[in-house]
Amino acid sequence: MFRRRPLRGGFRRAGMPEVPPMLRRAHQLMENGNYAEAQEAFEMLAKRAEDKFPERAPFLFLQAGQAAIFGGQTKKGIAHLRSGLTMLATQQRYHRLHILGQQAVDELIARGLTAEAAEISEVIKNNLPAEVVSALVEVEKKKPILPTHCPSCGAALKPTDVEWLDEVTAECEYCGSPVRGE
Numbered sequence: 367m368f369r370r371r372p373l374r375g376g377f378r379r380a381g382m383p384e385v386p387p388m389l390r391r392a393h394q395l396m397e398n399g400n401y402a403e404a405q406e407a408f409e410m411l412a413k414r415a416e417d418k419f420p421e422r423a424p425f426l427f428l429q430a431g432q433a434a435i436f437g438g439q440t441k442k443g444i445a446h447l448r449s450g451l452t453m454l455a456t457q458q459r460y461h462r463l464h465i466l467g468q469q470a471v472d473e474l475i476a477r478g479l480t481a482e483a484a485e486i487s488e489v490i491k492n493n494l495p496a497e498v499v500s501a502l503v504e505v506e507k508k509k510p511i512l513p514t515h516c517p518s519c520g521a522a523l524k525p526t527d528v529e530w531l532d533e534v535t536a537e538c539e540y541c542g543s544p545v546r547g548e
Contacts, residue, residue, distance in 0.1 A: 385519045385541045386411070393520040393540070396429070401437030405430050409446065424453040425539040428466060435477070444482050448489055455493035463493060465526055510534050510547025518543040 392407035412426035431446030447470050454463040467490035474483035510533075512523045519541040528536035534547050 385543070389519045389521075389540055392429070393515075393522075396433055397520075397522075399436075401433045402439075405433035405437055405439065405442070405446075408433055412446075412449075419542075420453070421457065422540060422542065424450040424457070424459075424462075425466075426450075427453065428470070429540070431470070432473070435474070435479075440479060440482060444485060447486055451486070451489050452493060460494055462529070463490065469527070512536055512545055512547045516541060516543055516545055 388407055389411060392404055392411060395401075395404035395407060408426050408430035412423050412430055415423040415426055427446045427450035431443045431450060434440070434443030434446060436443075451463055451467050451470075454460075454466070467486060471483045471486050471490070474480070474486060510525075512525055512528070514523060515521065516523055516538040519538060521538055521540040523536070523538065523545060525536070525547075528539060528545070530536050531544060536545050536547065537543070538545055
């Protein structure tokens, strides 16, 4: 008689990418206000992603930048923001560059970092082709309501910060998991 061997690693939902525990931890550190450790974790993840998952690296660098700025390391944070935004431009993901760059500028201004906000504005301006800028003035239609956090990796989700795969499904920028809206 044969015995079934237990499954190792648990069940994974079909089509769901495997989420690194370090990514979950980085988001948890950020949520708990441990910005120095979160910045280190996101930076390490971003550097690893550059080769294996280049489509995820920009978002990890942007998150590392935000964590560094929240933790008082403004120069390091700006360097990470520049890296993430430049990668988006290199990948010709201009819509994401525009939206996420403007959010970074707004956050910097809100923190009183006007010189840094101007620097990031220049990065955006220098990386957006003129024809793309005019196309970005499109009207966004209303999107479904998303969960506040990715069920796979714990990243905060905002309808304006995700790429929509279809009318009701968005993709988590950090782990690539599909997330359905209501």
